[in-house]
Amino acid sequence: MEEESRESRNTARLRMMELANMISVPMSLNAIVRLNVPDAIWEGGSNTPLSAAQILARVLPSGDPENLQRILRMLTSYRVFQEQVTHSERKYSLTEIGKTLVTDADGLSYGYGPYVLQHHQDALMGAWPLVHEAVVDPTCEPFVKVHGEPAYGYYGKRPEMNDLMQKAMSGISVPVMTALLDVYDGFGGVQRLVDVGGSAGDSLRMILRKHPHVREGINFDLPEVVAKAPQIPRVTHVGGNMLESIPAADAIFMKWILTTWTDDEVKLIMENCYKALPVGGKMIVCDSMLPEKTDESHRTRALLEADIMVMTIYKTKGKQRTEEEFRRLGHLAGFPHIQAFYIDYVFTILEFRK
Numbered sequence: 001m002e003e004e005s006r007e008s009r010n011t012a013r014l015r016m017m018e019l020a021n022m023i024s025v026p027m028s029l030n031a032i033v034r035l036n037v038p039d040a041i042w043e044g045g046s047n048t049p050l051s052a053a054q055i056l057a058r059v060l061p062s063g064d065p066e067n068l069q070r071i072l073r074m075l076t077s078y079r080v081f082q083e084q085v086t087h088s089e090r091k092y093s094l095t096e097i098g099k100t101l102v103t104d105a106d107g108l109s110y111g112y113g114p115y116v117l118q119h120h121q122d123a124l125m126g127a128w129p130l131v132h133e134a135v136v137d138p139t140c141e142p143f144v145k146v147h148g149e150p151a152y153g154y155y156g157k158r159p160e161m162n163d164l165m166q167k168a169m170s171g172i173s174v175p176v177m178t179a180l181l182d183v184y185d186g187f188g189g190v191q192r193l194v195d196v197g198g199s200a201g202d203s204l205r206m207i208l209r210k211h212p213h214v215r216e217g218i219n220f221d222l223p224e225v226v227a228k229a230p231q232i233p234r235v236t237h238v239g240g241n242m243l244e245s246i247p248a249a250d251a252i253f254m255k256w257i258l259t260t261w262t263d264d265e266v267k268l269i270m271e272n273c274y275k276a277l278p279v280g281g282k283m284i285v286c287d288s289m290l291p292e293k294t295d296e297s298h299r300t301r302a303l304l305e306a307d308i309m310v311m312t313i314y315k316t317k318g319k320q321r322t323e324e325e326f327r328r329l330g331h332l333a334g335f336p337h338i339q340a341f342y343i344d345y346v347f348t349i350l351e352f353r354k
């Protein structure tokens with residue numbers, strides 16, 4: 001008994017040490033993306049195991065291989081890299097997790113690298129020491145406390161942040177949309193489709209390519225965002241504010257939008273969608289559904305971690321929601337029919353029909 005409780009106290013201290021040092025994980029991910037390590041190992045698909053010195057030779061004119069190896073070893077323990085040790089030399093290749101950071105692996109996307117970089121820009125990092133302030137004063141986001149204005153407005157005034165945000169969204173959206181379009185077939189009969197908060201328009205581009213009967217796609221986002229969006233056949237970019245009004249369409253697609261808004265704002269956005277749709281028209285929400293149960297799974301952790309990010313950077317009372325919470329808001333906005341499609345570990349489709 002004594003032995004057992006000594007062991008559990010030991011484990012507890014070890015686990016707390018791991019948690020307290022956790023910042024090394026995302027910051028090291030940030031470092032390897034900045035140094036272009038995943039692309040250097042991948043090199044057109046070879047993924048040959050390389051020593052830190054060999055990787056360094058591919059990415060920098062000079063540098064410290066020992067320090068790079070320290071980063072690679074630590075991330076190997078999180079299965080970003082696979083390590084081979086021969087004659088005391090360590091070599092690294094990319095695991096499936098590491099491969100998500102490769103740029104343009106399938107000729108379609110930027111990979112998850114820009115997403116890692118987007119999260120760790122100075123402006124966002126500055127808000128993180130103030131997470132507790134979201135508890136003390138939920139009327140103001142930690143990001144706003146530091147920078148004096150909301151995150152999207154702040155990005156909009158800085159072209160390099162705006163550009164990185166678009167690349168980060170594309171990097172996530174392209175693989176998710178590929179998975180979604182494989183299994184979800186809810187665009188039948190739609191001729192005019194609006195993507196609310198569509199960023200650079202990647203989701204629309206992919207939906208329209210798969211569904212030639214959709215005659216017109218409207219990529220609706222903030223004016224400064226659509227101003228930088230590329231031309232896409234059959235897609236019109238329209239600048240505006242989803243809290244004010246949404247262009248009329250047969251169906252509305254909305255991916256990864258509602259988590260950054262409060263319940264009242266989500267209801268308002270849904271009401272604006274309702275007004276923009278004909279009877280029988282669909283609002284197709286693609287977002288994360290928070291599980292009811294709190295457990296230690298990767299999915300639950302990824303969603304709960306993203307929830308704190310929303311609270312810190314975007315809206316103190318914006319949040320990840322359960323399917324039930326989304327359904328309740330949809331009913332309040334006037335949608336009588338709601339159907340769920342679980343398509344991916346992170347994203348679910350909720351179809352609200354008017």
Ligand SMILES: C[S@@+](CC[C@H](N)C(=O)[O-])C[C@H]1O[C@@H](n2cnc3c(N)ncnc32)[C@H](O)[C@@H]1O
Pocket residue numbers: 152169170173196197198199200220221222225240241242243254255256257
């Ligand atoms: C998390 S991103 C999602 C982008 C895209 N739907 C995707 O899944 O990759 C949220 C998007 O909402 C846009 N947005 C933020 N506030 C908005 C507003 N008031 N009206 C319209 N778009 C807005 C942002 O510019 C951004 O492109």
